[in-house]
Amino acid sequence: MKISQIFLLVSTLLFIFGFSSAQAQVDIKIPFTYAKGQMLFDKNCSSCHGVDLNGSDMGPPLLHPYYKPSHHGDKAFYKAALKGARAHHWKFGDMPAVKGMTKEKMKSIIPYVRYFQKQKKLY
Ligand code: HEC
Numbered sequence: 001m002k003i004s005q006i007f008l009l010v011s012t013l014l015f016i017f018g019f020s021s022a023q024a025q026v027d028i029k030i031p032f033t034y035a036k037g038q039m040l041f042d043k044n045c046s047s048c049h050g051v052d053l054n055g056s057d058m059g060p061p062l063l064h065p066y067y068k069p070s071h072h073g074d075k076a077f078y079k080a081a082l083k084g085a086r087a088h089h090w091k092f093g094d095m096p097a098v099k100g101m102t103k104e105k106m107k108s109i110i111p112y113v114r115y116f117q118k119q120k121k122l123y
Pocket of ligand 1: 041044045046047048049058059060067072076077080081085086087088089090091092093094095096098101109
């Protein structure tokens with residue numbers, strides 16, 4: 001295979017892969033300001049709360065009315081991420097403190113979650 005053919009193949013694959021993964025991800029447009037929060041959320045929270053915040057078999061949807069600011073304010077978010085949370089609303093078990101999580105990282109994650117909640121008309 002010639003170099004130019006390899007190049008074409010790789011860029012085609014990148015295009016298809018990039019396109020489909022963007023599709024599979026979230027269905028709302030996330031402004032660049034929240035990119036860091038999204039990246040950190042996807043890395044640290046999405047395994048249980050889902051990339052689209054709709055939950056998984058390991059954790060509840062953060063788009064549930066329980067989690068709007070009037071019910072679970074930002075303090076509850078810091079506490080859950082840094083210290084963990086006791087199971088009380090659901091049957092998933094306790095949420096463990098998230099390894100490597102810091103207040104600083106949560107400062108990016110929380111606005112991303114709130115933006116997502118607003119786009120989904122949770123509040
Ligand atoms: C290992 C799975 C897991 C991970 C990872 C995880 N959570 Fe949770 N989270 C849970 C479960 C389970 C609950 C539900 C507890 C209950 O029954 O109310 C929960 C509850 C919460 C709550 C509500 C806490 C309360 O006071 O009721 C918040 C806020 C939250 N998670 C945010 C996050 C954020 C932000 C991250 C990432 C930094 C994260 N979670 C990562 C499993 C997880």
